[in-house]
Amino acid sequence: MIKKYILGEPIDTESVVQNIEVSPGIPKEIAEVSECTFCIEMPEDARVYGLGETVRGINKRGWRYISNCTDDPIHTESKNSLYAAHNFILIWNKKKTVGYYIDTPEKTEFDIGYTDPDRLFIRLNSPNAYIYEITPDLTDNKSKACESDNPLTKVVRQFRYLIGQSYIPPLFAFGYGQSRWGYKSREDIYSVIKEYEEADIPLDSVYLDIDYMDSFKDFTINEDAYPDFEDFVESIRKKNIHLIPIIDAGVKIEDGYDVYEEGIKGDHFCKKEDGTNFVAAVWPGRVHFPDFFKPATREWFGEKYSFLLDKGIDGFWNDMNEPAIFYSEDGLREAFEKIRSFEGQNLDINSFFEFAGAVEAVKNSPKDYESFYHEYKGKKIRHDKLHNLYGYMMTRAAGEAFEKLCPDKRILMFSRASYIGMHRYGGVWTGDNQSWWSHLLLNIRQLPGLNMCGFLYSGADTGGFGADCTEDLLLRWLAVSIFTPLFRNHSAMGTRQQELYRFPHKDWMRGIIRLRYSLIPYLYSEFMRAALYDDMFIKPLSFVYMDDERACDTEDQLFVGESIMIAPVYTQNVSGRTVYLPEPMKMLRFEGDILTEEIEMPAGDHYIPVSLKEVVIFLRHGHVLPLVKPANTTAELDQSDVTYICNNASEDSYVMAFP
Numbered sequence: 098m099i100k101k102y103i104l105g106e107p108i109d110t111e112s113v114v115q116n117i118e119v120s121p122g123i124p125k126e127i128a129e130v131s132e133c134t135f136c137i138e139m140p141e142d143a144r145v146y147g148l149g150e151t152v153r154g155i156n157k158r159g160w161r162y163i164s165n166c167t168d169d170p171i172h173t174e175s176k177n178s179l180y181a182a183h184n185f186i187l188i189w190n191k192k193k194t195v196g197y198y199i200d201t202p203e204k205t206e207f208d209i210g211y212t213d214p215d216r217l218f219i220r221l222n223s224p225n226a227y228i229y230e231i232t233p234d235l236t237d238n239k240s241k242a243c244e245s246d247n248p249l250t251k252v253v254r255q256f257r258y259l260i261g262q263s264y265i266p267p268l269f270a271f272g273y274g275q276s277r278w279g280y281k282s283r284e285d286i287y288s289v290i291k292e293y294e295e296a297d298i299p300l301d302s303v304y305l306d307i308d309y310m311d312s313f314k315d316f317t318i319n320e321d322a323y324p325d326f327e328d329f330v331e332s333i334r335k336k337n338i339h340l341i342p343i344i345d346a347g348v349k350i351e352d353g354y355d356v357y358e359e360g361i362k363g364d365h366f367c368k369k370e371d372g373t374n375f376v377a378a379v380w381p382g383r384v385h386f387p388d389f390f391k392p393a394t395r396e397w398f399g400e401k402y403s404f405l406l407d408k409g410i411d412g413f414w415n416d417m418n419e420p421a422i423f424y425s426e427d428g429l430r431e432a433f434e435k436i437r438s439f440e441g442q443n444l445d446i447n448s449f450f451e452f453a454g455a456v457e458a459v460k461n462s463p464k465d466y467e468s469f470y471h472e473y474k475g476k477k478i479r480h481d482k483l484h485n486l487y488g489y490m491m492t493r494a495a496g497e498a499f500e501k502l503c504p505d506k507r508i509l510m511f512s513r514a515s516y517i518g519m520h521r522y523g524g525v526w527t528g529d530n531q532s533w534w535s536h537l538l539l540n541i542r543q544l545p546g547l548n549m550c551g552f553l554y555s556g557a558d559t560g561g562f563g564a565d566c567t568e569d570l571l572l573r574w575l576a577v578s579i580f581t582p583l584f585r586n587h588s589a590m591g592t593r594q595q596e597l598y599r600f601p602h603k604d605w606m607r608g609i610i611r612l613r614y615s616l617i618p619y620l621y622s623e624f625m626r627a628a629l630y631d632d633m634f635i636k637p638l639s640f641v642y643m644d645d646e647r648a649c650d651t652e653d654q655l656f657v658g659e660s661i662m663i664a665p666v667y668t669q670n671v672s673g674r675t676v677y678l679p680e681p682m683k684m685l686r687f688e689g690d691i692l693t694e695e696i697e698m699p700a701g702d703h704y705i706p707v708s709l710k711e712v713v714i715f716l717r718h719g720h721v722l723p724l725v726k727p728a729n730t731t732a733e734l735d736q737s738d739v740t741y742i743c744n745n746a747s748e749d750s751y752v753m754a755f756p
């Protein structure tokens with residue numbers, strides 16, 4: 098059951114698609130502490146889930162999370178905000194399961210047992226929000242298609258019904274993708290593809306980072322580095338490989354640049370208080386930000402994607418759309434003035450830090466986010482009042498355009514910044530992580546929250562974006578990412594190159610990627626089921642075994658679809674790990690795509706050795722895992738030749754749902 102409450106005069110985020118009758122007041126479980134602070138009592142045994150892309154565990158108790166889309170590449174557990182704002186929480190104990198969606202585009206704090214271990218505080222930026230209270234619906238008829246039918250999954254399904262169906266990508270988006278911020282030319286891309294071919298490692302896509310553009314200008318091509326772009330795309334498509342270019346939020350200010358000039362003429366850019374266009378800086382230097390809140394601007398910018406679609410491109414990643422701001426013109430001027438004021442002084446502990454911080458402070462400065470405006474639903478609204486919607490609106494511009502430009506084709510689209518609602522237009526990647534073992538674990542723990550919030554098509558930069566990746570980390574990371582819908586190896590300029598063919602044990606990597614391709618029919622089919630029935634594609638164990646305390650405490654094993662459980666290794670220099678089986682399961686050991694062991698195991702703890710070249714999957718009782726022969730691209734997969742691995746089930750009990 099869904100109840101809707103209104104606090105003050107909230108902004109309609111268009112994240113919700115159902116019309117729900119408004120109930121008076123606020124939910125009775127929520128106490129109003131002050132105008133902007135609300136409190137929910139948390140019983141000692143209550144677990145709290147949700148919040149999508151955040152730091153820390155699957156159970157969110159014991160930290161302060163702030164929904165405030167932020168470009169911060171250091172995702173340590175001390176941080177409060179990452180790139181996304183996903184304000185859905187689910188509180189559950191043996192007596193009660195209840196979800197809350199706090200729908201406001203402003204900064205919102207979820208203090209989940211940080212100030213007081215027994216209380217959850219929600220602190221709003223202003224006293225305006227829609228609050229949705231969701232309790233399990235016992236008449237939910239989609240539950241028939243979802244095996245884990247319990248109060249937790251029922252609340253998630255209700256929430257997902259409220260916010261609408263998740264984005265569905267094309268099949269090739271389930272293939273393996275190689276990316277790096279650093280590919281400079283057509284030759285670099287050809288060489289990556291050639292190396293993959295020579296190493297005989299499957300590959301479906303290669304990503305184009307900002308260097309494919311002319312001076313980092315959206316919807317342009319660097320003709321020197323990428324001459325005859327259309328032919329280039331075509332030559333790669335012949336190999337069944339897709340090129341996926343990046344699109345940034347900021348539009349370079351440059352006379353003669355058509356996108357800039359059209360933007361000025363059409364009045365498409367965000368304004369300052371005095372009505373002049375707001376100037377910020379990102380990769381190309383000074384830019385204007387399109388005001389994606391205006392339907393006409395969305396239409397204009399969305400149509401721009403046809404520049405690349407017409408050249409044979411069928412996928413994109415939208416970046417820097419928090420929006421990230423290196424500096425604003427005003428901020429930079431103030432910083433220079435401040436720095437000059439220190440000249441000739443004897444800098445002591447205080448003044449030195451102030452001096453040193455003056456440059457750092459120009460980046461993503463809260464003052465800048467308060468200094469420009471949008472036009473939304475006919476009103477002029479200051480950016481910070483809408484901040485968390487900016488990335489959503491940018492991706493929506495693309496999604497709305499794709500529906501018009503290519504209604505019969507699925508286009509790959511994912512974004513860095515997001516708000517709930519954007520899940521209908523694209524997926525997300527979890528931004529600039531690092532080649533750290535702790536980030537491999539973070540990746541595992543972020544997936545269930547993202548799934549609850551509708552972001553089924555999601556994944557992390559495999560191998561880590563920042564810092565140098567080691568071979569063992571990459572192997573263990575591949576063994577996780579072969580189960581995530583978005584499977585992309587991406588790294589930053591200046592870090593160790595981490596294309597798979599560069600490593601001594603590339604044959605082990607080949608094997609793991611081949612297993613991914615064998616699993617694609619299962620993964621795509623389960624993904625479709627989750628999307629069509631508002632279910633989660635990746636679930637924590639607690640969503641399957643609610644009554645098993647030990648399973649509920651397990652935050653490093655996941656269900657992928659309904660049939661398989663994974664228990665990844667995420668520590669360095671270990672030969673295996675302890676796996677908890679809440680019920681008897683069949684362990685399937687793969688060396689690459691070759692099944693080497695199939696053994697039924699009783700419930701309980703098991704130490705499972707897993708070497709760097711292996712992947713272990715646990716198949717649920719009464720379930721079937723379909724596998725096909727791997728191929729070098731998804732286009733070449735023969736989905737008619739299926740091998741079924743059964744655990745006390747017959748192969749007829751598996752129905753694949755290919756769309």
Ligand code: GLC
Nearest residue numbers: 278306307343416513528529
């Ligand atoms: C941002 C993105 C990263 C990309 C880089 C250059 O940091 O998050 O993925 O490689 O910009 O475009």
